[in-house]
Amino acid sequence: MKIAFKLFASLSDYLPAGSRDNRIELDVDEGVSVAEMIRRYQVPERSAHLVLVNGLFVPPAERSRRRLQEGDEVAVWPPIAGG
Amino acid sequence: MGWNRKILRVDLAGGTCREEPLNMEWAQEYLGSRGLATKYLVSEIDPRVDPLSPDNKMIMATGPLTGTMASTGGRYTVVTKGPLTGAIACSNSGGFFGAEMKFAGWDMIIFEGRAPKPVYLHVENDRAELRDASHLWGKSCWETEETIKHELQDPLVRISSIGRAGENQVYYACIVNDLHRAAGRSGVGAVMGSKNLKAVALRGTKGVSGIRDFGEFMQATNAAKKVLADNAVTGQGLPKYGTQVLMNVINEIGALPTRNHRDVQFEDAGKISAEAMHEKRPSDGKPQLVTNAACFGCTIACGRISEIDKGHFTVKNNPKYWGASGGLEYEAAWALGAANGVGDLEALQYANLLCNEQGMDPISFGATVGAAMELYEMGVLTQEQIGLEAPFGSAAALAKLAEMTALGEGFGKEIGLGSKRLCTKCGHPELSMTVKGQEFPAYDSRGIQGMGLAYATSNRGACHLRGYTVASEVLGIPVKTDPHVTEGKAELVKAFQDATAVFDSAGICVFTSFAWTLADVQPQLAAACEGDWSMDKLNAVGERIWNMERQFNNAAGFTAKDDNLPPRLTSEPAKTGPAKGMVNHLDRMLPEYYQVRGWTPEGVPKPETLSRLGL
Numbered sequence: 266m267k268i269a270f271k272l273f274a275s276l277s278d279y280l281p282a283g284s285r286d287n288r289i290e291l292d293v294d295e296g297v298s299v300a301e302m303i304r305r306y307q308v309p310e311r312s313a314h315l316v317l318v319n320g321l322f323v324p325p326a327e328r329s330r331r332r333l334q335e336g337d338e339v340a341v342w343p344p345i346a347g348g
Numbered sequence: 349m350g351w352n353r354k355i356l357r358v359d360l361a362g363g364t365c366r367e368e369p370l371n372m373e374w375a376q377e378y379l380g381s382r383g384l385a386t387k388y389l390v391s392e393i394d395p396r397v398d399p400l401s402p403d404n405k406m407i408m409a410t411g412p413l414t415g416t417m418a419s420t421g422g423r424y425t426v427v428t429k430g431p432l433t434g435a436i437a438c439s440n441s442g443g444f445f446g447a448e449m450k451f452a453g454w455d456m457i458i459f460e461g462r463a464p465k466p467v468y469l470h471v472e473n474d475r476a477e478l479r480d481a482s483h484l485w486g487k488s489c490w491e492t493e494e495t496i497k498h499e500l501q502d503p504l505v506r507i508s509s510i511g512r513a514g515e516n517q518v519y520y521a522c523i524v525n526d527l528h529r530a531a532g533r534s535g536v537g538a539v540m541g542s543k544n545l546k547a548v549a550l551r552g553t554k555g556v557s558g559i560r561d562f563g564e565f566m567q568a569t570n571a572a573k574k575v576l577a578d579n580a581v582t583g584q585g586l587p588k589y590g591t592q593v594l595m596n597v598i599n600e601i602g603a604l605p606t607r608n609h610r611d612v613q614f615e616d617a618g619k620i621s622a623e624a625m626h627e628k629r630p631s632d633g634k635p636q637l638v639t640n641a642a643c644f645g646c647t648i649a650c651g652r653i654s655e656i657d658k659g660h661f662t663v664k665n666n667p668k669y670w671g672a673s674g675g676l677e678y679e680a681a682w683a684l685g686a687a688n689g690v691g692d693l694e695a696l697q698y699a700n701l702l703c704n705e706q707g708m709d710p711i712s713f714g715a716t717v718g719a720a721m722e723l724y725e726m727g728v729l730t731q732e733q734i735g736l737e738a739p740f741g742s743a744a745a746l747a748k749l750a751e752m753t754a755l756g757e758g759f760g761k762e763i764g765l766g767s768k769r770l771c772t773k774c775g776h777p778e779l780s781m782t783v784k785g786q787e788f789p790a791y792d793s794r795g796i797q798g799m800g801l802a803y804a805t806s807n808r809g810a811c812h813l814r815g816y817t818v819a820s821e822v823l824g825i826p827v828k829t830d831p832h833v834t835e836g837k838a839e840l841v842k843a844f845q846d847a848t849a850v851f852d853s854a855g856i857c858v859f860t861s862f863a864w865t866l867a868d869v870q871p872q873l874a875a876a877c878e879g880d881w882s883m884d885k886l887n888a889v890g891e892r893i894w895n896m897e898r899q900f901n902n903a904a905g906f907t908a909k910d911d912n913l914p915p916r917l918t919s920e921p922a923k924t925g926p927a928k929g930m931v932n933h934l935d936r937m938l939p940e941y942y943q944v945r946g947w948t949p950e951g952v953p954k955p956e957t958l959s960r961l962g963l
């Protein structure tokens with residue numbers, strides 16, 4: 266199934282070279298979890314602070330339980346803030 | 349004591365400057381800066397005064413931590429009655445000006461009346477005098493700063509000034525210090541302009557004395573700095589990406605107001621984000637961002653210094669904009685960009701430079717352009733009226749309107765009215781995305797429910813810096829709450845509002861609150877200031893300040909009806925993203941908020957609330 270995986274701010278370094286707009290489109294196995302995706306790209310767990318699937322927050326405790334579905338967009342940020 | 353115990357009172361009509369002792373009883377109740385200056389203002393002016401008349405006063409104030417070694421202790425505030433809103437106005441700025449006021453030996457400067465002709469105030473330690481500013485009138489903030497430094501033969505003098513926008517009384521004119529820091533919101537620059545006061549130039553060589561216990565203060569400030577350094581947000585995120593890092597986050601959660609809040613997601617958000625500012629441009633191979641920058645004493649350094657693309661259509665024949673200068677911060681990038689549907693990063697930086705140069709609030713300016721573009725697309729405003737085509741997304745229109753507004757030319761005069769006056773004039777007040785006449789900042793309250801309540805009840809009109817529940821609802825600071833629910837938001841908003849009043853009044857930057865709680869600020873204040881500065885006391889001070897501001901607004905004629913949101917946000921559901929189908933449910937939160945505050949259902953503080961707070 267196809268999903269989009271997006272890493273922002275300092276985490277963009279973990280995307281493969283040549284990725285554009287902070288995102289990659291991926292073909293992944295059915296049932297892959299959010300946590301597995303984060304691990305696959307070697308994003309340190311403590312840096313994966315704000316994790317959104319389709320714009321909705323996934324709390325740390327739910328990341329290994331949360332299975333992705335076709336068309337999902339996963340977006341991850343380190344701890345950030347603004348004003 | 350962290351105070352100098354000295355006020356400078358400037359009678360602009362009479363041309364005199366007088367020293368007064370600071371009211372130390374009030375300092376114990378209202379701390380400093382925002383709180384203490386507001387106490388002076390509400391005690392000295394009629395709440396119904398015309399903000400642009402000589403009877404309004406304007407106060408520039410520091411807090412007890414301003415100018416000290418406390419991190420971010422460079423802040424000062426401008427307190428007055430605001431022309432954009434008719435409510436209390438309190439605009440906060442960083443840079444170096446606030447610290448310099450402290451070094452010169454003053455806690456605050458109160459300006460009264462109107463000068464018969466343009467003047468500027470020059471303060472050198474104890475000496476203060478009004479000087480002729482006829483030669484400065486018509487100059488930009490940048491030219492004013494350069495000219496004053498030259499004529500005083502002092503490159504170290506710190507200057508706050510108004511540009512053409514303040515002179516022309518653009519309703520959202522700001523006061524710019526240190527070239528690109530601004531007391532930005534509510535039109536404090538128009539008040540300064542109405543007083544014929546062009547600039548304030550300060551030079552202080554006294555340093556800060558009178559810290560209550562210096563050893564304890566060193567310890568407390570060092571411990572607090574370590575908290576900032578160790579925190580991933582204040583230690584790494586903000587210095588590297590600035591506030592602009594929020595552009596993609598807020599777009600992703602579907603709360604990025606786009607095209608005058610018609611939409612909640614902007615297809616070009618990535619192009620105007622912090623990440624884009626780091627990317628090399630194809631045109632010259634350089635990123636827009638040159639470096640980060642810090643205000644006085646700040647160990648976070650979130651400021652952005654950027655260089656515009658010299659070949660961009662806005663500046664290619666205008667080298668004066670080619671150097672490195674301030675911007676883009678998140679709010680400016682949003683208001684000049686997403687709010688108008690403009691995805692051209694260089695055009696945003698150009699408009700931002702004009703805002704800094706001539707002293708306009710980019711939030712209110714950008715949002716007013718957004719309203720004008722919607723009116724244009726509806727056919728209510730025409731090309732003939734505006735003098736150009738102004739559809740959403742037009743970078744050319746944004747750039748031209750920024751020039752026209754900054755210089756007070758043509759349709760720029762109408763944009764200078766702000767969105768409420770403009771939309772009302774055009775027969776469509778419902779299209780003005782404002783609360784109490786002030787334009788929203790960069791968060792759509794359909795996707796962040798608590799912000800709807802924070803905006804509706806903000807004492808200075810729509811504002812994110814009076815109660816930034818985004819920290820909790822989106823970023824998880826200090827704890828994550830669900831942005832889509834209304835439950836618990838009344839308490840959350842109150843807690844943010846009261847705590848922010850303390851941060852502001854202490855003289856430090858509210859961005860420290862991404863790592864600090866009041867418990868980190870308390871030991872610093874307790875070591876700097878004489879008196880009881882316990883947590884209980886600080887909580888009471890914050891709540892007292894909030895209620896004092898509310899009482900001023902109520903006396904100025906505001907009622908519960910003004911604690912409201914535009915109908916678009918409460919009746920037009922978000923079209924896309926995770927908040928699709930949602931509106932803001934202010935009606936569910938507001939009655940509870942009044943209750944939590946100890947106010948009547950009409951939004952008036954109850955007598956027992958006032959007596960509990962000593963008001």
Ligand code: SF4
Pocket residue numbers: 420442443641642643644646647648649650651857858859860
């Ligand atoms: S955090 Fe940013 S705005 Fe606040 S004082 Fe530091 S540099 Fe200035």
